[in-house]
Amino acid sequence: MANAAMKNDKDPAGLPEYGELDGIVGFHIRLAHGAVYRHFTETFAELELTQKQVSVLWLLGENPGASQIEIGNRLRMDRATTMTIVNRLQERGYLRRERSSSDGRKQALHLTPEGEKALAEAKVCIRSHEEWLKSRFSAQEIEKLVEMLGRIHE
């Protein structure tokens, strides 16, 4: 399978090798994100909620009456992307739009009782998802990891 001029397809354990790519930080962030994404999707398969949907529900639970633009800014989504997510949540009856009294351009978003219920269920799933993720680190490492990730996205 391997000769002098060419690398192995896999190491003996069947895990892939990355060659030079292994030195690229962005590459590892993408792989880690993919792994988290896949586990999240499994965890939330029954609830049929995506990461973005949960994030919007979560923020709305803490900030009732927030506008779409505010939600979008927090999650680094543009207006159009925020729209599609809010639309889906509204179609499922998890939130309602109200005209903002202070600014006629804005829609104040509020969770419905169904939305509150979905958020509560989602938080349970998030707990086990986070447990899966955090289990490989010490508390100190987690703090350091989050701090370093913050330096990237802030």
Next chain:
Amino acid sequence: MANAAMKNDKDPAGLPEYGELDGIVGFHIRLAHGAVYRHFTETFAELELTQKQVSVLWLLGENPGASQIEIGNRLRMDRATTMTIVNRLQERGYLRRERSSSDGRKQALHLTPEGEKALAEAKVCIRSHEEWLKSRFSAQEIEKLVEMLGRIHE
């Protein structure tokens, strides 16, 4: 920053706050990934290459003759996803498919001269992209970060 009952929409500098979400590790991974993704897209706007495309070109440059399944395994992509990316690269003339002599089911993938050229240009862009990413860390921090990310995706 926060009062007892409710969080502000933004801090004085206009940066969003996350409330409870701030304690979720997966949330920070997703935000960091998004930031890296956006910068990558800007950096590669002229070359019109995506992260996945660059990764495939890169692996193919180091592993000429690799099959689609091998490339997919390395990058944690399923066969269908790998197909679409290989198709695009082939349409642009960056690689060619050859029937594997050792296994009739496999296609041996090879970079074309245009593909080699694109890869060389991509590596230059990767260098500046990585510079942007790494500039906020010390060498020791980078090593720790990559090691921790590896614990997630390995």
Next chain:
DNA sequence: GCATGATTGTATGCTCTACTAACGATTTCG
């Protein structure tokens, strides 16, 4: 050797996310 199952590539379709461009309504500012 041959039937069976596994692997690989391919094709199709669906979903989610992200971005652009345009438009109307509203607010804000000069």
Next chain:
DNA sequence: CGAAATCGTTAGTAGAGCATACAATCATGC
């Protein structure tokens, strides 16, 4: 007041991921 900026909305484009189904090839066991 008029002009510029903001917010929501709609429409279109695109990448990426996944599931399913099918054909060709390989590997295995009988």
